[in-house]
Amino acid sequence: MRTALVIGTGLIGTSAALALAARGVTVHLSDHDPDRARTAAALGAGTDEPPAGPVDLAIVAVPPAHVAATLADAMRRGAARGYIDVASVKQGPRRDLEAQGCDLSTYIGTHPMAGKEKSGPLAGTADLFEGRPWVLTPTRDSDTEVFNLALELIALCRAVPVVMDADAHDRAVALVSHTPQLVSSLVAARLEEADETAVRLCGQGIRDVTRIAASEPRMWVEILSANPGPVADVLSSVAADLDETVRSLRALQSADQDKRQGGAEGVEDVLRRGNAGRVRVPGKHGSAPTAYETVTVLISDQPGQLARIFADAGAAGVNIEDVRIEHATGQQAGRVQLTVQPSAVEGLTRTLTERGWSLRP
Structure with missing residues (x-):
């Protein structure tokens, strides 16, 4: 993939564009609100100038209700060799495209399982999809070239492809x-x-x-x-x-x-x-569920405290799998919960204690 067109520069569209641009793909940005496209371009996600001709892949990142109309318009214009959308539902947009008589051989519905509670181009990050499942819902009519383009996109975004039926996905x-x-x-x-x-x-x-x-x-x-x-x-x-x-x-x-x-x-x-049910939730990067242990450290509300804890954990040779911060109500203090492999608990606890940290059960 050398060129891409991202239609819709919200969180998902901008994040995909940032990931592609960082890996050498020429990305063109389009949005019904030109200011959003300009903002995404200013962040390094690509250019808001229209492409001179068809791009390799068009990525439609608009709300579900507008996916079909946006895709149909792009297809009529011959905007790309292949088309995907990234909406969080898959069966509805496909039915709408069929109703409009579109050629569905050049289209595959997809859905990256990543997001934030924030939206808009300023929330976008190039690493949003790393290690996250990215669902593809091809059909027997899907062109192999388009499927390969979608897989290449997912690889460039460092996500994990998962093939599903559209109804099962929904x-x-x-x-x-x-x-x-x-x-x-x-x-x-x-x-x-x-x-x-x-x-x-x-x-x-x-x-x-x-x-x-x-x-x-x-x-x-x-x-x-x-x-x-x-x-x-x-x-x-x-x-x-x-x-x-x-x-x-x-x-x-x-x-x-x-x-x-x-x-x-x-x-x-x-x-x-x-x-x-909780035990069945996949672990980090979609791996099989893993039983972790938590080491809780009391910290004061002062600059540099978190950096010191992470540095001390690194000195102990311990990888922090996850971290949570709980603030004590009405006090200038809090608790940092460090999630680690069970085998790392003893060494981390010893190192933190030696370096003056107060641990809590």
Whole structure:
């Protein structure tokens, strides 16, 4: 691939353009808002000048409701040898293209499983897709050359290709992406009218659960409007679990010992099923689930503290797999939770203690 056209310079489009431009591909940027394309170009994602002729690959990175129309327009103009989109739903856009009589041999639906709660070109990064799954949904009509171009794009973005049926993809993202967004928003909505005293007690748990609730509502309305059935099916199952959990919690208030026992068993059941589901979540870079250990370090709210911890961990020869920071309410202090391989815990703990860090269980 030598040339590409990115149509839509939001988070995903700009990130893909940055990755391609960094690896020598000439990238042309287009957006319904010229200022967004100019911003992406200024970030080094390519040029906002139109290409002189057909490019190798056109990447359509617009909201799901506009994918088909944008693709159809690009195809009619002969903008590229091959076309892909990166929308988070796959079956709807393909049906719309078929209805418009487009030649689908030059098109493959794709979806990079990466993102942020922030949007727009300024949120884009060249490493957004590294190690992340990138789904392709080819059909028997898909041209091999276009499939290879899509694979090359994924390789240049350092993502991991995953081939799926479009319907299976839409059901999968309803479970692992779209429903979590709604559940996060539902929990965060409880905070809107909460007493200020309660809000001040927010810890890492509520921050973890509500992080993606900061996402742009209009963008998510468009995504959910393109995949409402599968999302509603998952939420219906979640609602059934919620109803059963509410009944179990009410039973714990009963004066009847048997009812209390039944309530405790009901709550334990959902917690245990949650444990079992969480274990199946892939580890870093999509690898098989890995059991990690956590080393918790008390730090003061001063410049350079995190850098010192990472440097000391490096001196111990320990790779930090993940890190979380929990701030102590009302205090100029916090806790850093370092996630490491179990075999690294002893050496890291010893080194940090020797270097004056205060560890917590």
